[in-house]
Amino acid sequence: MTSRPNCPDQRSDTQSFWRDQTLPFVESRRACQSGACYRPHHHPTFSIGAVDGGTSVFTGAAGGPVLLSSGTLVFIPASRVHACNPAPDTAWSYQMLHLDAAWLQTVRRDYARAELMEDEPVRIVTNPGIYARFCRLNTLLFEEADPIEKEAALIECVQDYDSKQGLLIERPLVPPNMAEQIQPALDYLCARPTVSTTLDKLAALAGMSRYQVIRAFRTVTGMTPHAWQLNQRVNLAKEWIQNENSLADVAQHLGFADQAHFQRVFKAHTGVTPGRFRA
Numbered sequence: 001m002t003s004r005p006n007c008p009d010q011r012s013d014t015q016s017f018w019r020d021q022t023l024p025f026v027e028s029r030r031a032c033q034s035g036a037c038y039r040p041h042h043h044p045t046f047s048i049g050a051v052d053g054g055t056s057v058f059t060g061a062a063g064g065p066v067l068l069s070s071g072t073l074v075f076i077p078a079s080r081v082h083a084c085n086p087a088p089d090t091a092w093s094y095q096m097l098h099l100d101a102a103w104l105q106t107v108r109r110d111y112a113r114a115e116l117m118e119d120e121p122v123r124i125v126t127n128p129g130i131y132a133r134f135c136r137l138n139t140l141l142f143e144e145a146d147p148i149e150k151e152a153a154l155i156e157c158v159q160d161y162d163s164k165q166g167l168l169i170e171r172p173l174v175p176p177n178m179a180e181q182i183q184p185a186l187d188y189l190c191a192r193p194t195v196s197t198t199l200d201k202l203a204a205l206a207g208m209s210r211y212q213v214i215r216a217f218r219t220v221t222g223m224t225p226h227a228w229q230l231n232q233r234v235n236l237a238k239e240w241i242q243n244e245n246s247l248a249d250v251a252q253h254l255g256f257a258d259q260a261h262f263q264r265v266f267k268a269h270t271g272v273t274p275g276r277f278r279a
Contacts, residue, residue, distance in 0.1 A: 015272060019242070022147045025103035026154060028138055033091040035248045036271035038083045040222065041231050045098040047076040048161070049084055050134050054092030058124065060222070066124060071131045075123040075161065080171070081222030082122065090175070092172045095138050107158055125166035133157060174220050182206050182216045189225070193232045194255045207273065232271040237262070241278050250274070 014032040032052075032119035040059065056068040060082030068074065068084070076082055078101040086092040137157050141150055185202040199210040202225055206213050217225045233254045240250045266274045 006191045011161045015276070016142075017141045020145065020147060020150075023151060026141070027098050029096045029112070030094075030138070030142070031096075031271070032093045034093065034271065035086055035091045036267075037085045038271055039227075040081050040161035041234070041269045042081045042222070042233055043076075043078050043098060043117050044078055044101060044109050046078050046104050047074075048097040048099070048134065049074040049076070049097040050131060050138075052093040052095060052135075053086040054090055056092050056094065057087055058085050058122075059085075060122065062172050066167070066169075068124065069126070071126060071128060073090075073123075073125045073127075073131055073134060073166075075166075076127070077120050077122065080122060095135070097134075099154075102160065102268060107155055108162065111159055112162065119171055121171070123166045123171040124169070127165070130161065133160075139235055172219070173224075179220050181208065182213070182220050185217070185225070186221070189229050189232065193229065193236055194253060195227075197229070198253055230265055231269060234266055237266060237274065238270070238277065241274055247274050247278075 015034065016030050018028045020026075033054075051070050051072045051074075052237070053070050055070075056072075057076060058066040058068055060076075060080065067087070074084065084094070095153075134157070137153055140153055184205040187195060187203055199213060202217075203210045203213045206216065208216060209270045214224055217223065217228065221228050223231065237250050237254055240253075241247070245253075247262070248259055251259045254262070256262035256265065263273055266277070270277060
């Protein structure tokens with residue numbers, strides 16, 4: 001019988017986070033009976049999600065939404081735009097593991113060729129044995145076990161999970177000239193995450209009209225320029241919050257109008273408030 005994490009209260013949305021300063025390359029989340037919905041977003045980490053109960057809808061596939069049932073795992077490469085939300089008018093329970101992309105690449109070099117790690121697809125896997133092992137791994141992370149034991153289990157699972165099985169969702173095809181043309185605008189936003197940048201500026205950098213730069217951004221990144229920059233700010237906010245910066249300072253330094261605006265945007269991308277994420 002597959003072992004699933006316990007939900008302490010099946011009537012309410014219960015979320016818990018695990019982090020350990022001695023293992024800075026990994027963090028995990030559990031959510032039970034959650035109705036929270038996410039905007040399309042991306043992480044700088046490689047993410048592994050597991051559906052423990054209910055039905056989820058994965059968006060980010062060119063062919064349209066994909067339904068995920070209980071016992072399904074989703075492997076999402078870093079920077080891949082996606083969203084996993086409960087089916088309409090329902091709640092779902094899930095686990096989400098985030099792995100530092102550089103750490104994962106180092107682990108993979110022990111057994112995989114570098115070219116196999118480039119432009120990898122999202123994988124959706126329905127396999128009771130793999131799901132059960134992922135649950136055991138995440139349970140271990142949340143327990144008071146030795147960090148060395150946790151790291152060893154994590155490395156073993158990473159190597160065993162890496163395969164081509166499951167439903168593969170490739171990245172959308174992007175014309176090479178479009179990606180090259182939009183790169184100066186992307187580089188500009190990456191270097192100035194806290195500065196609000198106009199479409200006129202981005203269009204000038206890309207040598208396009210404002211309409212063209214919006215369309216090109218959506219094609220290359222999966223987001224409009226504004227949505228991409230908000231996502232970048234939220235990813236930065238998660239780092240700064242964990243470094244004990246005050247929420248008011250984070251909101252101000254990232255260019256949000258006020259703390260309430262910051263809280264709304266953060267929750268739309270992460271499913272929780274900045275204060276809950278910190279706690």
